[in-house]
Amino acid sequence: MKISLNWLKQYVNIENIPLDDLLNKLTLSGLEVEDVYDESSKLKNIVVGFVKEKKKHPNADKLSVCIVSTGNEEFQVVCGAPNVEAGQKVIFAKIGAVIPNGNYTISKAKLRGVESFGMLCSESELELSDDHSGLKILDPSLQEGTPVSDALGLNDVLLEIGITPNRPDALSHYGVARDISAIYDLELKFPEIRISESDQVISKLAEIEIEDTVNCPRYSSRVVTGVKIKESPVWLKESLRKIGLRPISNVVDVTNFVMHELGQPLHAFDLDMLAGRKIIVKSTSVESTFKTLDSKDRKLAPGTLMICDSQKPVAIAGVMGGENSEVSQNTTNILIESAYFNPSGIRKTSKYLSLGTDASYRFERGTDPRGTLLAANRAAQLIAQLGDGQIAKGVIDIYPAIIKDKLITLRISRIEKILGYNVPKESIHQILQRLGIKIQNQSSSELQLSVPPFRPDLEREIDIIEEIARIYGYDNIPTVEKIYSTLAKKYDESAFLDNLKNTAVSLGFYEMINNPLQSAPSASLTGNEIALLNPQSQDMAFLRTSLISGALEVVSRNIKHGEKNLMLFEIGNVFNKNNSDSISSFNDFNEKTKFILIITGNEREKEWNFPQTPFDFYSLKGLVNSFNSKFLLDNVLNDSYYFTQNRIFDYSFDKKIGNDVIGIGGKISQQVLKQFDINQDVYCFEYDVSLLQTALPSGKRHYTDLLKFPKVLRDFAFIFDKSVTYSQVIEHINNSSSGLLKSVKIFDLFESDSLGPDKKSMAFALEFYDIDKTLTEEEIDKEFNKLIVSVSDNFNAKLRGN
Amino acid sequence: MxxxxxxxxxxxxxxxxxxxxxxxxxxxxxxxxxxxxxxxxxxxxxxxxxxxxxxxxxxxxxxxxxxxxxxxxxxxxxxxxxxxxxTKLSIDLSLPGYQRQIGSKHILTQTVDEIKSIFKGMGFSTFEGPELESDYYNFEALNFAPDHPARDMQDTYFVSKDFLLRTHTSPVQVRVMKKYKPPIRAIMPGRVYRSEAVSARSYCMFHQVEGLVIDTDITFAELKGTLVFFAKQFYGNDLKYRFRASFFPFTEPSAEMDITCYICGGKGCKICKHTGWLEILGCGMVDPNVLINCGIDPDLYSGYAFGMGIERTAMLKYNIQDIRIFFENDFRFLKQF
The missing domain is CATH 1.10.10 (Arc Repressor Mutant, subunit A)
Structure with a gap:
């Protein structure tokens, strides 16, 4: 909201307050000054000039050459305006001036061979109005050489203030002035309203009725007759222009002015356009359309509060007037509407119509139900004054149920209890009174307060404490550092995730964070996706169902940048619908935390002494198993392998505990790679974090004694049928060995013609030891030979070598 | 011989x-x-x-x-x-060694970790909560009246009438207060969503760390003390700060904390919009209505809450101009941290 300091000065005397201090205190009290605009600075080097002489330009019919005086200097200026004449006082932009409209700097120029040292300006060039018909001719009494900002009262400072939604009372100059009066303990002056009424009685001219008193608790009105619709005077146009409003006509400008002065939105009806000269405030019962004064047809929901005449709707209450009763050039009799509408009703209508106006913005936050009549009087006074009209005798003020002050008890002790500081009693009293809160009764421990309805945000004791704190100044409340020692149990719900992340990083993975909002093809790839009702775009219209698509998008983008060797991980939540179509409870969907590892390209790039090593399926398996080892899950999880292609993978494996799949991964299928425009192999594995966490061995970890006796290593190699798998052999060796065999590892695998077409050789390294003694050669030979026989027999395999 | x-x-x-x-x-x-x-x-x-x-x-x-x-x-x-x-050996020791890749956490995670560790040192627990939330936890329990313009402060993505992507991590406050009895000292890091057009300055999701302290005799003065301590740890001991009155439906009194702009040292620059101040967090005393909604007696207990945006913090700290780069996961970006 824009606030003009010159305008503000009418209600509170801020002449002696340094600007910086004012801005700072306003900001600290909750009226955040977001921007400051010093108008005088923009008109530097632009002064009142006197046209001493005007001659025709020797080489151009439409140009003239003027001598312009600024009192002590004279300048030759080439001017194109048709209305320039000698003897005029004009706006003269000297060399170096920046013209606001277009933001260009005036420099010395030569126009058709004649030198020009400056420019004479129109109103539009200074952005004073849209009038670009010719030069702005100034009041002849103005002193030449005077800065135009002073001459035209353009030395104002404008503030852009951010008003939080709880403060409708501050949405006006008077409202901001009230806060300033509280901050600086200054007197607040209400604008003087003088009404001189004609003999015509209002009740003879108009009639008002409220049908829906819930949504319209008060409707006040004044009638002004014989009004001439014309342009507003400069002071009014300037006032509106400064706060960003476009002047329209005297009547409309007055309603806007009063709204920004007092915070009460007003509407001016052409009384003669109201059928039956009657206003009825009622809600619609069926869907209907209505043409607002911006000439747009609006579709209205049933239950929309409307202002109607005796035949038809004439305005959407609190939002926008209708075209059919708008003030026009021919209007002479005005009915001023100054009403109080129920905030939530206006908000519903405004939301439904996607139509927000200055009026609806204020009504939906809550205007002052007590202020309607004052605002109507203020507007009537100004309309009569500026449009030569007569104010009809009396008012119409329908106010069936008076809205009372809220009574709040403030326990003095609670102030210190909440703030940690005892605000002095005098300050409390002064702040409350300046804010318009009346102290009805007081004792040593309590204040009985009466809060007027222009502060809908003040309902409870705590709200009053906040008012005291913010005006007294948060900076005046001490800063207390306390050190806590408490035996209360500490929780860390992110500890496991942190552990996972640290482990991934230690393996060389980089963390990515992806947007969980995805396109339909990405989200539907891996699950039953949930749609947003109000997406910003189709690219971000669904919630991810796994981390796979997001990761593939990242891989694809990086490969395009030339980053082809990637080890990435992400931990994040994914969302899947359960069977139901709509989501009305937490049972209708599931949200799970997943952890993905994804690799592509080379594990190791070619180096000067080392060949490149591409990532493959076994790289992925190895990395996954490194995780499982770190979390002591080696012997807890079972692997299953899937050789056939599914939706995501060409081939894959999963890790199960019992029947629960805690993770699944493999080689991404060509089809999916194509979908993501990737042309190199990609492997990924995705864990369900909560299942992984529940699989962790419980209980304390214990130290294991270090081995004191030597390990003995033996190798053997066999020729197997090709159909025999590694895991079958390992399982067999493990099952048929005694406890002396502690580890077995495959270290060679090959196939060749010499072995035969259906044969392969696998070589294993075996490690034997006993934690209690040194093993003898005989013990090992016995064990080793037993395994050789067992493997040979079981797989019909031939021992190689020996 | x-x-x-x-x-x-x-x-x-x-x-x-x-x-x-x-x-x-x-x-x-x-x-x-x-x-x-x-x-x-x-x-x-x-x-x-x-x-x-x-x-x-x-x-x-x-x-x-x-x-x-x-x-x-x-x-x-x-x-x-x-x-x-x-004597020189016949091998060239100047040839490069075989370098190994050490991974790294995302810079946003690193920023959260740093914040977490400061609060952990002050005895705070850490809690997490769901991102797909009900209207009740995200708004109603936090004292957002239905049809109140305060709801416009946070543009919300809905998946149904009553379910939405949380717009702040504050619903975790409600969950913690309902589950645990005071005293509570907790921070709640997490991802939040706002239905905003994506640009260099705003994204449809971002991360927050919120904090909550509930006990007997918790005051605004102490809220200030804790946050000043945090800010000095995180941004440097010599910083200047100020607390501005503000509005959040779930705190009363509410404030925003600014620190002197560390880009320009308070002289005014583009980053601080020529104010010399940078807003770093919102905070306030937990509104009694929120305490009541969570089954805590506001006459016996009081508390404070605060929340800060991680992306903004990291952008300021590492001079990052475009928020979108966090979520592009360009390897060249990830490798810088």
Missing amino acids: ILEQITFVSGEFDNDISSVNSLKELEDLRIKYLSRNGIVSTLFEKLKEVPKEDKPAIGNKLNALRTSITDNFNIVKAKLEQKGST
């Missing part, structure tokens, strides 16, 4: 050792003369065949030969070793 051999061997050794140029060649000589089957040992073997009366003399000669050869050998060996250490 053997005496001649001794003389011959002695001469041959002198000849051999004079032409030795490397430790390798020297080692060959050691094997030739001094090893178990070397020439010297062979001569000692022949001592058996020498007549008894000649043995002492010949034995002395042999011992002298062995000593002489060994001494000479050691002298040359020492010389060669010394020479070897100053």
Whole structure:
């Protein structure tokens, strides 16, 4: 909201307050000054000039050459305006001036061979109005050489203030002035309203009725007759222009002015356009359309509060007037509407119509139900004054149920209890009174307060404490550092995730964070996706169902940048619908935390002494198993392998505990790679974090004694049928060995013609030891030979070598 | 006969050792003369065949030969070793080593970790909560009245009438208060969503860390103390700060905390919009309505809450101009942190 300091000065005397201090205190009290605009600075080097002489330009019919005086200097200026004449006082932009409209700097120029040292300006060039018909001719009494900002009262400072939604009372100059009066303990002056009424009685001219008193608790009105619709005077146009409003006509400008002065939105009806000269405030019962004064047809929901005449709707209450009763050039009799509408009703209508106006913005936050009549009087006074009209005798003020002050008890002790500081009693009293809160009764421990309805945000004791704190100044409340020692149990719900992340990083993975909002093809790839009702775009219209698509998008983008060797991980939540179509409870969907590892390209790039090593399926398996080892899950999880292609993978494996799949991964299928425009192999594995966490061995970890006796290593190699798998052999060796065999590892695998077409050789390294003694050669030979026989027999395999 | 051999061997050794140029060649000589089957040992073997009366003399000669050869050998060996250490080897040590990739956490995670560790040091627990929330936890329980313009402060993505992507991590406050009894000292990091057009300055999701403290006798003064302590730890001890009145439906009184802009030192620049101040967090005393909604008696307990945006913090700290780069996961970006 824009606030003009010159305008503000009418209600509170801020002449002696340094600007910086004012801005700072306003900001600290909750009226955040977001921007400051010093108008005088923009008109530097632009002064009142006197046209001493005007001659025709020797080489151009439409140009003239003027001598312009600024009192002590004279300048030759080439001017194109048709209305320039000698003897005029004009706006003269000297060399170096920046013209606001277009933001260009005036420099010395030569126009058709004649030198020009400056420019004479129109109103539009200074952005004073849209009038670009010719030069702005100034009041002849103005002193030449005077800065135009002073001459035209353009030395104002404008503030852009951010008003939080709880403060409708501050949405006006008077409202901001009230806060300033509280901050600086200054007197607040209400604008003087003088009404001189004609003999015509209002009740003879108009009639008002409220049908829906819930949504319209008060409707006040004044009638002004014989009004001439014309342009507003400069002071009014300037006032509106400064706060960003476009002047329209005297009547409309007055309603806007009063709204920004007092915070009460007003509407001016052409009384003669109201059928039956009657206003009825009622809600619609069926869907209907209505043409607002911006000439747009609006579709209205049933239950929309409307202002109607005796035949038809004439305005959407609190939002926008209708075209059919708008003030026009021919209007002479005005009915001023100054009403109080129920905030939530206006908000519903405004939301439904996607139509927000200055009026609806204020009504939906809550205007002052007590202020309607004052605002109507203020507007009537100004309309009569500026449009030569007569104010009809009396008012119409329908106010069936008076809205009372809220009574709040403030326990003095609670102030210190909440703030940690005892605000002095005098300050409390002064702040409350300046804010318009009346102290009805007081004792040593309590204040009985009466809060007027222009502060809908003040309902409870705590709200009053906040008012005291913010005006007294948060900076005046001490800063207390306390050190806590408490035996209360500490929780860390992110500890496991942190552990996972640290482990991934230690393996060389980089963390990515992806947007969980995805396109339909990405989200539907891996699950039953949930749609947003109000997406910003189709690219971000669904919630991810796994981390796979997001990761593939990242891989694809990086490969395009030339980053082809990637080890990435992400931990994040994914969302899947359960069977139901709509989501009305937490049972209708599931949200799970997943952890993905994804690799592509080379594990190791070619180096000067080392060949490149591409990532493959076994790289992925190895990395996954490194995780499982770190979390002591080696012997807890079972692997299953899937050789056939599914939706995501060409081939894959999963890790199960019992029947629960805690993770699944493999080689991404060509089809999916194509979908993501990737042309190199990609492997990924995705864990369900909560299942992984529940699989962790419980209980304390214990130290294991270090081995004191030597390990003995033996190798053997066999020729197997090709159909025999590694895991079958390992399982067999493990099952048929005694406890002396502690580890077995495959270290060679090959196939060749010499072995035969259906044969392969696998070589294993075996490690034997006993934690209690040194093993003898005989013990090992016995064990080793037993395994050789067992493997040979079981797989019909031939021992190689020996 | 053997005496001649001794003389011959002695001469041959002198000849051999004079032409030795490397430790390798020297080692060959050691094997030739001094090893178990070397020439010297062979001569000692022949001592058996020498007549008894000649043995002492010949034995002395042999011992002298062995000593002489060994001494000479050691002298040359020492010389060669010394020479070897100053001679350039034939390998190029300037060739690059085989470097390994060390991964890293995302810069946003690193920023959250840093914040978490400061609060952990002050005795705060850490809690997490769901991102797909109900209207009740995200708004209603936090004192957002239905149809109140305060709801416009947070543009919300809905998936149904009553379910939405949380717009702040505050619903976790409600969950924690409902589950645990005071005293509560907790922070709640997490991801939140706002239905905003994506641009350099705003994204449809971002991360927050919120904090909540509930106990008897918790005051605004203490809220200030805790947050000033945090800010000094995180941004540096010499910072200036201010608390501004503000509005959040779930706190009363509410405030925003600013620190002096550390880009311009408070003089005013583009980043601080020429105010000299940077807003770093929102905070306030927990609204009694929120306490009541969570089953906590506001006359017995009071508390404060605060929340900060992680992206904004990281952008300021690492001079990042475009928020979108966090979520593009360009490897070249990830590798910088």
